[in-house]
Amino acid sequence: MVTRVQDRLFLSAPHMGGDELPLVQDVFATNWIAPTGPMVTRFEENLAALTGINHVAALSSGTAALHLALRLSGIKAGDEVWGSTMTFIGGVAPIMYANATPVFLDIEGEQFLLDLDLLEQELEQARTPGGLPKVVITTDLYGHVIDATRMRRLADDYGFVWISDAAEAVGAARDGVHAGKGADFAILSFNGNKIITTSGGGALASDRGDMIEQARFLSTQARDAAPHYEHTTYGYNYRLSNVCAAIGVGQLQVLEKRVEQRRRINDWYREALGDLPGFSFSPEPRGMHANRWLTTVRIAPALAGTDRERIRLGLEAENIESRPLWKPMHLQPVFAEAPRRGGAVAQEAFEQGLCLPSGSAMTHDDVMRVADLVRQLAGH
Template sequence: MTRLFLSSPHMGGDELPLVQDVFASNWIAPTGPMVTAFEEQLAALTGIAHVAALASGTAALHLALRLAGVGAGDEVWCPTMTFIGGVAPICYMGATPVFLDIDEDTLLLDLDLFEHALDAAQAAGKLPRAVITTDLYGHVVDAARMAALRERYGFVWISDAAEAVGARRSGVHAGKGADFAVLSFNGNKIITTSGGGALASDDGEAIERARFLSTQARDAAPHYQHSVFGYNYRLSNVCAAIGVGQLRVLDERVAARRRINARYRMTLGDIDGIRFSGEPEGMTANRWLTTVLIDPERTGFDRETVRLALEAEDMESRPLWKPMHMQPLFETARIVGGAIAERAFAIGLCLPSGSQMTDADVDRVAARVRALVR
């Protein structure tokens, strides 16, 4: 048996010919026609009018915060359960992160808690400059409610949809409706460009500015002239060619991840104390990773017992993201709530979820877990 990885790259077959076309044209970098095609196809996929293809999702978030005017003294709010790349750019800008708890069922930002916190902040005269929502593990935040809260309280809404490419809610792609949406195509994502990301917005001028800033902010001149500083954040034409090929199989990848999730539910869902994340009405999560919460008092074994048992048979699993307020880096940061995220981290596990997995692979994982019950 070969190792079952948590989420490995899965090529569709068209990527190599597209990359060969790039090599044949010698249009390797800095951008090129494949970058343009990738951006246009991402806009069509998401329904967001303008897209800039970038080196990573973290780069996209950094640019979004800069375009939002975030700076020293500003607060940026976000859910505490997220990946560090969804928070570190707040520090790049010299701003202050404030972390909020999550919903127990979906693992998304608890919008009731969030609204109460906004009320309190408004009364204190210290509303956040920007709010980042994270579409964790391919679930999608309630965009209609977020848009209504944005209108009421006046913050810039940045949707971190890095884990939710291909996911929808009420027929709308993840990130649509936000001021800025962040996408990721890292090697472990549902589709990949090896490394890469994108920033999307219905504000065309903002995306043009993002392209300018992402290519070292070079002024229009025959020589290198700079009025502001920028970054080396643009995606290469080679990586974009991989992305164009990957987009052709995105629907298949989402269907495969959802099939895997459904099979895990069928094979493990009857075990008392094992709980799968929910999918509210109208949401079509991409199920990038299948996650479970394992209550040791009911199962008789804990999350770490399962992880080590799977690893012993060459099957990779991983705890849920460690909440940001529990990280040494943010030990002094303000947290609103936090108990639900702490509990989810303590008992939560991401199961092998790569779209190449067969039913037999899923059954192999499930059998090892079931053996712990016996």
Template sequence: MSTQNRIYLSPPHMGGKELEFVQEAFASNFIAPLGPMVTGFENDFAALSGIPHCAALSSGTAALHIAMRQLGISAGDIVLASSLTFIGSVSPITFMGAEPVFIDSDHATWNMDPNLLEDAVKDYCRKGKTPAAVVVTDLYGQCADYDALRSVLDRNGIPLVIDAAESVGATYKGRHAGKGGACAAFSFNGNKIITTSGGGLLAAEDEAFITRSRWLSQQARETAPHYEHREIGYNYRMSNIVAAIGRGQLIALPERVRQKRALFDKYVAALGNLPGIRFMPEAAYGEANRWLTVMLVNEKEFCASPETIRLALDRENIESRPVWKPMHMQPVFKDCDNYGGSVCESLFAEGLCLPSGTAMTDADFDRIIALIKGCAGDRI
């Protein structure tokens, strides 16, 4: 293993204002769960996203769990979901006792294929089991085609839940990621384009939806001088200190999007003309935030596999990662139905997520490129 400093896949990058907000929170002694920074973060995010009502929560998974609860998802329900995603997009479906059914991606965007979604909706409606909801993931910072999905769902009365955990700062037809569904979940985990160290947010156009979500996230405590509970809630609220970090990060977001996109372009310029190397396409309907730069490697043409490259980088203390393993291939979901599958299976087989930190130096980048090219040796 190399003794050089580790290059991480997507490390946090502070913008400079975070500490000021944290110090303000300390000075006010709002250290415990709620406080003015939480309200401020919710208001700031609403202004950024154009989604007027926001509840700051402990994680993106928590946001999706509350969304499932709010939509009345229950045991025996069918919920359609993207197959090419992180398990946190899907596990909240199972928390409610519902059954996930997985939909493949399309080649053009790597996101949920609207045609396969329509096939699934028609099949389940014919069986008398209209899906209770659809959870679509914005993959690697690129919005799914919300309007195409909605055209299928709206005529069947099926709500669209947008998992925008990876797409903060991205746009779809000029509007911010997540705007256009029944609700949207966002993540501010430590590896995201902006971070609160750990945290998430649920956003919706419906004020009552978010008011009740906040209440559920605070153990569903009734208004009383003692602790009174008529429903089961959750301990899912974001803390005031975490929200303070988030307020500083939101200020830096436009610059982080610019930097992520510039880094993607730099990778394409350095590697895109090599045989067997391709990169994640950008949909014509929006602008991706390029949270992670993802390339596809054809082993036969490049003379090295994605795993060979990953291991070569790892030996030099550089983190990279395979594309998400599709949910329909996961052992825990082996009994679940899926529509299609070949597209996301091929992306998993050939895909590699490259180091995408916005504070990466030119020397770091050059080192990564040299190692990737070195995997093919003089065969390219």
């Protein structure tokens, strides 16, 4: 079968809502072509309303937001930062910017979230002077949401700063609370493949207004109040542009619809593939409203008679993009020497897990195109 380039089905393509262009045109008409401006302020206010987190700084990326969160947490060289081994490199690299030490913990095997039982066990064992981490980062992977009530209790009991990496969970909630709410800092992302996008961008959110004001200061080169360029510390060029913020304002208007469609796509895949032996989808615990940014499926070779890689390559041969789950950080060459606690659950999830095309512009026919091919490749 020969397919054309324009027929390619992408993993998670940008999906515009229609109001983004007029908002961008307004930016051009008013000549607010700058790193800050009215659209940045509007975007920040809208994000605060969405998440229930009182203060937000719009930034150039989620990675930039994490870097600022770590700096504002007081992380210094040699400090330990604990977090899930299954995450994207952008959720870990800023630890290295600070010359701190990442410590990777295993996940639970259904939602691919940090194993909180393991975390609590390790915290208790580390309860000695200097033994506890200064920061723990949780990652709301694929739009699933960590138990914020338990995490807040652990942070308070053990005295660490909790950073919620909710980059993949915009529009997701648990027990009626948006992802990231309750953490000391929350990280959001609006990269081109996320559920909504500003083409590239992110945000740092916190209920502490002083921290967000400091984030804004640091994100604009830490320029002191003076008629000339005066600096008592160093900063970064991390602020979101007013043009990109206008796109974000438009995208937020359709976020609820995007979440609804991604959840619908997830249901279609379950209906089409859920009966295949060895195939399993992440359940949704009571109280969780995952945004289903990406639909993931686990393929157990012994039961399925096939494996993740055969399915992935078969889809690629038909111009359909799919991707393995995030490769655990403890298996990455760059972190070969990093401390870790467990890792077998994350490793098995990586070996078996596949992300299926999940873009919100997909139709039922698109999903069936993927599902029918998966069934053929699985011998059904």
